[in-house]
Amino acid sequence: MVEKKYKKLLNLFIICLLGLILISSVYGADELQYSNDDIVMGTTIYDVSSDLSNDDIQSMLDNAGQGDTFNFVSKEYNGISLVVDKKVNIISNVNSTVYTSGELSNKAQELNIDKTFGFYFTKNSAGSVLSGFNIVAASSDYGVIVDNSDNTIIRENSIVDAGNNVLVKNSKNVTLFGNVLNNAKENGLQLKNVSSCYVANNTMMFNGRSGIEIYDIDNSNITSNYCCNNSFNGISLYGKSFNNSYTHNFLNYNTNGIYINCQSWGDEIKANTMIHNIQNPDCELGGFESGNGLLFGDAYSAVANNGVYVSYNSFAHNENFQAKNNPLQNMITVGPNFFNSDDPENTFVCPLLLAKILRLNAISLPNGIGIQMVEDDTPVKEAGTIAVQVEVDGNMYTATLENGKAVIKVDPNVDHQVEIQVGGEHNQEIKKIKQNVISYNKKDDSGNGDSGKDDNMGSDGKPSGSDGDNSGNKTGDSSGSGDASGESGIANIKNSDEFSQNLGTNSSDYYQKYESLSGKDAMAKGDQSAAKSSDSSGSPSDDGSSKEGKSYELVSPNKISKVIQNTSGVIILAIIALLVLLIIGYKHKNKM
Structure with a gap:
């Protein structure tokens, strides 16, 4: 047992x-x-100091392993012209200033490269990163060239003074994020024969030609860039542009904001700001083809009647037309846009364009007066940023509308007389739209309920609005205010999450719930549309800061999250x- x-x-x-x-x-x-x-590819970090010659650094690059990191640790480097011929991370955590060489290096000559440059990324460098530099390229044709190098990231650099600051050609899935590309003799950025690229949050100013010049591009997202004070156009489109998004860009004080002189299919130009573009009698297009917010060229054509769709942009104070067609073109229809006027005869839109006008209304909010851009009395949720003048009870305010809305912080418990000024500058008639905005908690004659009622109900306990809609909007607390359209000036807010607008009859009151976007949110929107784009091209990776003693890569997150x-x-x-x-x-x- x-x-x-x-x-x-x-x-x-x-x-x-x-x-x-x-x-x-x-x-x-x-x-x-x-x-x-x-686990990341590459195990070696090379510290690159300024006592190394250009040839020494080139030799280190040539002998490095795939995915290795080159950390530039000194403040200043001279005579730099480096060919990147494998996947590496080239970074500076001290914002190193690199003065480029005006001569071709031996490596460049071996590869039959005929233009001078600071950094040249070849086909073998796909997936490389360049981040954290101040590149002064006054001696070179280009600051940076990305040639047939896919998935390469150019991030948070200042690249200035070259013939063209950055050229990306014959490449896919390239990310340019957070760079300053100013003072080029010609263009801040050139894109030639590229696909699925993401160009966001870059600044291109004071360039001799365009901020961004594009030849042949598809499935890319150009968003939240600041292209201003350039001698030609903010953005120039040539060749072919298929299925791209140009959104939330600031295109001000150029000869033209956007110049469209390409074949287009499925493109959208949306929620951009195009103001104060300047007529130039010496413009290569001719003086009459300058000073426009948006300009169609004689080579523009829509493929299969599905060309560029222009919508929810903000145009104001352009010296010639807010938007203009070429006289050789047939009539072109654009979508709804804000033209700093509610008068069809005073929008300064070319007679060869058919355009719909967005207007502005004043509404009562718990923290003041809101200015809301509307399309057929429906609140607009995405639009180009624009500043307008608003007078409240005799006091003048500048209201900056971000994504179609702004707030003026005044006492919400009293009634206000509001006048929104549209027009002005460059022969536009100044028009004041008067509205009487009642206090936030006061019940108006139409019977709208007060803040104590249920969000979906009017004063009689039934859903407000003839169609029972409750789409509503929360307004942000960004300071400022905006325009109002002349229609139906009386508004009453029910609570902090919704507003009711009196449209003349009790049955037609409506509620609109919406998310407020701050300026940062508006810029981030371009990042998300990068996931569109917006995200056909992907969004940028995190800040890519280096970790002590560890090799790393900066990569864009995959469009499909697994x-x-x-x-x-x-x-x-x-x-x-x-x-x-x-x-x-x-x-x-x-x-x-």
């Missing part, structure tokens, strides 16, 4: 030991799965259940 008892214990011990081994293997596999996420689920808990429970069944079966067998 004793021997039999020991055998039972031994068998149970073996079963438990087997279970522990299985459980340990599951944990080990799980541990391996997640540790692999932290969720990895940890199923180890389920497996372990299954193993335990199996062990319990084995033990029960074993005991049952011995009883028999």
Whole structure:
């Protein structure tokens, strides 16, 4: 009996030991799965100091491993002309100033490169990163060239004074984010034959030609860039432009904001700001083809009647037309836009364009007076940023509308007389739109409820609005205010999440709930449309700051987020259940 008892214990011990081994293997596999996420290609970080010559640095690059990191640690480097011929990270955490060379290096001559440059990324460099530099390229044709190099990231650099500051050609999925590309003799940025690129939050100013010059581009997102004070256009489009988004860009004080002189299919120009563009009698297009917010050229054509769609942009104070067609073109229809006027005869839109006008209304809010851009009395949720003058009770305010809305912080508990000024400058008639905005908590004659009512209900407890809609908008607290259209000036806010606008009859009051966007949110919107774009091209990675003693890569996040689920808990429970069944079966067998 004793021997039999020991055998039972031994068998149970073996079963438990087997279970522990299985459980340990599951944990080990799980541990391996997640540790692999932290592994990056490349194990070496090279500190690059200014006592190294250009040839020394080139030799280091040529002998590096894929994914290695070159950290420029000195403040200033001279005579730099480097060919990047493999995937590496080139970074500076001290904002190193690099003065480029005016001569071709031996490496460049070996590759038959005929233009001078600071950094040249070849086909073999796909996936490389350039970040953190102040590149002064006054001696070079280009500051940076990306040639047939896919998935390359040019991020948070200042690249100035070159013939053309940056050229990207024959490449896909290139990201240019947060760069300053000023004072080029010609263009701040050139894009030639590119696809699925993401160009966001860059500044291109005081360039001899355009901020961004584009030849042949598809499926890309150009968003939230600041292209101002350039001698030609903010953005110039040539060749072919297919399925691209040009959104939330500031295109001011150029000869023209956007010049469209290309074949277009499925493009959108949306929520940009085009103001104060200047007529230039010496413009290469002719003086009459300058000073426009948007200009169609004689080579523009829509492929399969699906060309560029222009909508929700803000145009104001352009010296010639807010938007203009070429006299050789047929009539072109554009979408709804704000033209700093509610008068169709005073919008300064070319007669060869058919355009819809967005207007502005004043509304009462819990923290003051809101200015809301509307399309057919429906609040606009995305639009170009624009500043307008608003007079409240005799006091003048400048209201900056971001994505179609702004707030003037005044006492919400009293009625206000509001006049919104539209027009003015460059022969536009100044017009004041008067509105009477009642206090936030006061019930108006139309019977709208006060803040104590349910969000979806009017004063009679029934859904407000003829169609029962409740789409509503929360307004932000950004300072300023904006324009109003002349229609239906009386508004009453029900609570902080919604407003009711009196449209003349009790039954037609409506509610609109909306998310407020600050200036940063508006800029971030371009990042998300990068996921559109906006995100056909992907959005930028995190700030890419280096970690002490660890090689790293800056990469754009994948457009499709893959969720990895940890199923180890389920497996372990299954193993335990199996062990319990084995033990029960074993005991049952011995009883028999």
